Amino acid sequence: xxxxxxxxxxxxxxxxxxxxxxxxxxxxxxxxxxxxxxxxxxxxxxxxxxxxxxxxxxxxxxxxxxxxxxxxxxxxxxxxxxxxxxxxxxxxxxxxxxxxxxxxxxxxxxxxxxxxxxxxxxxxxxxxxxxxxxxxxxxxxxxxxxxxxxxxxxxxxxxxxxxxxxxxxxxxxxxxxxxxxxxxx
Numbered sequence: 328x329x330x331x332x333x334x335x336x337x338x339x340x341x342x343x344x345x346x347x348x349x350x351x352x353x354x355x356x357x358x359x360x361x362x363x364x365x366x367x368x369x370x371x372x373x374x375x376x377x378x379x380x381x382x383x384x385x386x387x388x389x390x391x392x393x394x395x396x397x398x399x400x401x402x403x404x405x406x407x408x409x410x411x412x413x414x415x416x417x418x419x420x421x422x423x424x425x426x427x428x429x430x431x432x433x434x435x436x437x438x439x440x441x442x443x444x445x446x447x448x449x450x451x452x453x454x455x456x457x458x459x460x461x462x463x464x465x466x467x468x469x470x471x472x473x474x475x476x477x478x479x480x481x482x483x484x485x486x487x488x489x490x491x492x493x494x495x496x497x498x499x500x501x502x503x504x505x506x507x508x509x510x511x512x
Contacts, residue, residue: 332358332367340372344380348387350435351377352467359471360483370472378464381429385439385456392443400440409434413441425455429463 332339339358346354355377362368392400400406413434416424425447428438442452475483 332361339368340376343373344376344383347377347380347464348384351381355464355467356471356474357487359468360475363472363475364479364483370468374464374468377468378460381463382457382460385435385460386453388437388439389443389449389452389456392440393449394443396444400437406437409437410441413438414444417441417445417447422451422455425452426459426462429459430466 331342335342343351343354343358355373358368358373359370362370362373397407397410400410413424413428416428416438424438425442429435431438439456474486478486
């Protein structure tokens, strides 16, 4: 990450915005931690970049959901089930769901498309989405910044390594539990 920021300079903030357009929690946490540890990343510029990138990404998904309905997400494996879950949460929680769905793993993009499929007015979604993107950006930039200050650069490296190994282990266990295609049982 330090090499990336060193080589790209201020363009790295544009890359952070592009990453946040799609997802990017881990990228934002690591970039903020790098900023705290090295001073290479300005947390305010990073926060603004990922705020705008996240906002723009969810606006695009909202528009796709409004225009194409469930066809916009059917092409992605597993999206139909997540779409159904998101629609039920929108029905139950409305605006609160829009303010919080970024923090629920695996539903962010589908949730924006689901909001587009409802009768939610696009300006209402845009206002809630803008606030939610700001909350998300501040949370993850602040989290990475303060975590690096608390653990130090070496501690952050160990934490990220541990989380990475745990995630790989979880994926391997999950893959081993699924029966192979074409098998019975």
